[in-house]
Amino acid sequence: MGTGETAVAIDVGGTAMKCALVAPDGTVLHGERHSTGRERGPAAVVDAIVDVAAGLVGTARDRGLDPRAVGIVVPGVVDEANGVAVYSSNIGWRDVPFVSLIGARTGLTTALGHDVRAGAVAEARLGAGAGSDNVLFVAIGTGIAAGHVLGGRTYPGAHGAPSELGHVQVRHDGPLCGCGRYGCLEALTSAAAVARRYREAGGDGIAAAEVVARAVAGEPRAAEVWAETVEILAEGMTTALRLLDPEVVVVGGGLAEAGDALFTPLAKGMEARRAFQAMPRLVSADLGDEAGCIGAALLALDRFHAEES
Structure with a gap:
């Protein structure tokens, strides 16, 4: 080589x-x-x-x-x-x-x-958000995290914890979240939450991906859990839209693999809630589980070239 x-x-x-x-x-x-x-x-x-x-x-x-x-x-x-x-x-x-x-x-x-903010940089520069200077990356997996990228660089926050979309409170009477508060977006719409809520609704112990598959197949219990999940997720994403006004929202993580079963109703829910704000382009992540490594490499090379200049 x-x-x-x-x-x-x-x-x-x-x-x-x-x-x-x-x-x-x-x-x-x-x-x-x-x-x-x-x-x-x-x-x-x-x-x-x-x-x-x-x-x-x-x-x-x-x-x-x-x-x-x-x-x-x-x-x-x-x-x-x-x-x-x-x-x-x-x-x-x-x-x-x-x-x-x-x-x-x-x-x-x-x-x-x-890790998630680095993935956001990779998706914004080289992945699904390429060509835009204002990209919000949202990872929906076991938890929910986000990164906001402006001009190819992510905002690190004053104390190292910005864009904590998963801990926006969307239901004051909701379940306990890992952060110690109740009703956070993560506690209701992450993959772990979808699986838990399906069990609580009387379903068997299956992963979130199977809940989605059953919902698409028409199982009433799964369809109800998934519809409520997407509605709540649309509320949380609209909060991000209000605050950040992104041009593109890139959604990654395990639940993004639901494809149209997620993106079609999510876009509809955000459209219904956006009021006076422009609707961003809503797309699936391109880089998969390599996004973190690619983002880490970009951060490293950025620093190297800054030190060289």
Whole structure:
């Protein structure tokens, strides 16, 4: 393989990390997956991430590539400016200085970002939102998270936790959310919530995707749960529309795989609620589960070129 500028990218999840070598145009040149080893505690997870980063730098060089920077994206609260992972409830760490740790180990420029916001950058620049300067990315999976991208860059917030769409309260008498409040969008419309609400309605224990499939097939109980889910989701998305006025809304995550069963009624629900505001273009994400790694690579190369200039 010929030489070429490359970023090392790591997208850390609760139980596994997706890793890649990524070209500047977003092409994934090499991919790996590793366990986080979360059961061994937060310190062991941090050590594993640093080891994997160093190993990927070596892999890039062995393949004749030119690794310029390392990008790592993580869940939770992230201080991107100072390169610190402030807190993750999934993994349990606090105040981990990833930029200094990985930079010292690899000798390369290192950037730290939030996993969903990095995915938003990737979708805005290279995916379904390409061509727009104002993109809202919403990931609907086990939870709900969002990232708002302006001019190809995501807004990091003053305290590392912006665009928490999943924790907008939409039902004051709703179920308890993981954040400790009641009736948040995530507690009612995430994939986990759809499966839970179907069980509570008397259905069997199935995943959200199967609830959607049964709804499409005409099962009354599933159809009722799904219709209510999309209506509530439309309320939450309209709140984002009011605040952010995006040109494009890119929806990713597991529930986006519902396709027309989600997008058609969601667009109708938002249209009915938008009042005086322009309706954004509503599209499905293009990059799938590679979005986090591609976004991590873009953040890393951005930082490398900023330091070089």
